[in-house]
Amino acid sequence: MATTTRTTTPRERYRAQIRAEIKQHAWQQIATAGASALSLNAIAKQMGMSGPALYRYYLNRDELITELIRDAYRSLADAFRAASAASGSGTGLGALAHALRHWALADPQRYFLIYGTPVPGYHAPDDTTAIADEIMTALLDACPAAPADASVSPFEAHLAEHRTWAADHPAAPATLRRALAFWTRLHGVLSLELAGHFTGMGFDVGRLFAAELQDLLAAAGSPPGRG
């Protein structure tokens, strides 16, 4: 019983290291062949052990992918947090947008792990939604406060009455609407870009992204149309 208060035993440290190594190989595989092609067997071979050994570290393939999704969320939240910290509060929307695009382009398959095609049966664990809330909070914080005399559009009124999300955040309805627009519009451009739907069209997607961002920032003074 001596030193039962040890925070990490050697075995725990070894386990954590192997788990991390497994994830590392998994990321590499996902980046090159996509998440659906992830093979525990192949990972085991790359690590020099036999297939069933991995089941000591992950219950099954789904648990590994779930952890990868969790890590991806965590990584995006960290990138947002860093971008927020680097820029002043209330003026960091551009910084957030840039961080998002940089993060997405760095590893498209990681982006799709979060925002890509969902598997019908799969349900994300609760803590990922907590991280998603964190991301949304960073986004709401970065939105400039709406002018007090701004008129409230019908959709903003609807949002004001249905804000179970962001219930803790003291954001005006116009801010909620802007945050949603930021999310959906930039995701729209990014997702199509990463999926290659703009390839061969000739124009610079980065400029489209920037233009959409400019639209979002320009609307800071005057809230979106009748939305």
Added chain:
Amino acid sequence: MATTTRTTTPRERYRAQIRAEIKQHAWQQIATAGASALSLNAIAKQMGMSGPALYRYYLNRDELITELIRDAYRSLADAFRAASAASGSGTGLGALAHALRHWALADPQRYFLIYGTPVPGYHAPDDTTAIADEIMTALLDACPAAPADASVSPFEAHLAEHRTWAADHPAAPATLRRALAFWTRLHGVLSLELAGHFTGMGFDVGRLFAAELQDLLAAAGSPPGRG
């Protein structure tokens, strides 16, 4: 060799029917379990034959999925064409948006087959890009003509110089930009909605979609900010 000019032999008709039946089962499977879970074996069993029999009709799994993608594109293009025909030219953006959302909600996995996570190795066949062009043309046709005195934003100027896409279409740069915004913004909302990223947030996604559409239509008079 007699009657080689016969348009369809009985055998060809039989083949076409079986191929259609296979696709029908494939769609059903995709709708319930996603494209990655599509199993030729399961389809064969549902049709009362053994697995390898399907290889008489499709070279491999990829060819079947490719044909499903082709059909999905075709279906979306037809939906667009119908929506365009039902509304006046130059005023049908709202009709197109409604058709798009209806089409997407009818079978989310079909939508993801086109706009979802891409498989890194996979390359869509050339004719799908032809259908994609058809879709884009319908979209450009539906966009109202920009006022002649409208100023040209920097991004619109860039588009004017890089329009290898839509080279055949007599659309003004502002129209190209609007079509892109229509595509990316509505896809942004739809894709997040279908993936379930709004579930639990409390508000009505249909209203968000409508609000984004209103923004796009309101900008018909005054082109998007500095984009």
Added chain:
DNA sequence: ATGTTCCAGTTAGAAGCTATCACGGAAGCT
């Protein structure tokens, strides 16, 4: 009506995957 050709569908089998089980041995704890 009688070949002849062609083709759909079968079974068998290779190679791959996930996942479970029982075993041997090494590492850590007392």
Added chain:
DNA sequence: AGCTTCCGTGATAGCTTCTAACTGGAACAT
């Protein structure tokens, strides 16, 4: 040292895609 815990192995079941060889019957030709 002795005991326990747990890692990694090989064997196995069941699934998948896909190939190969074979059979039976339909369509076609004479």
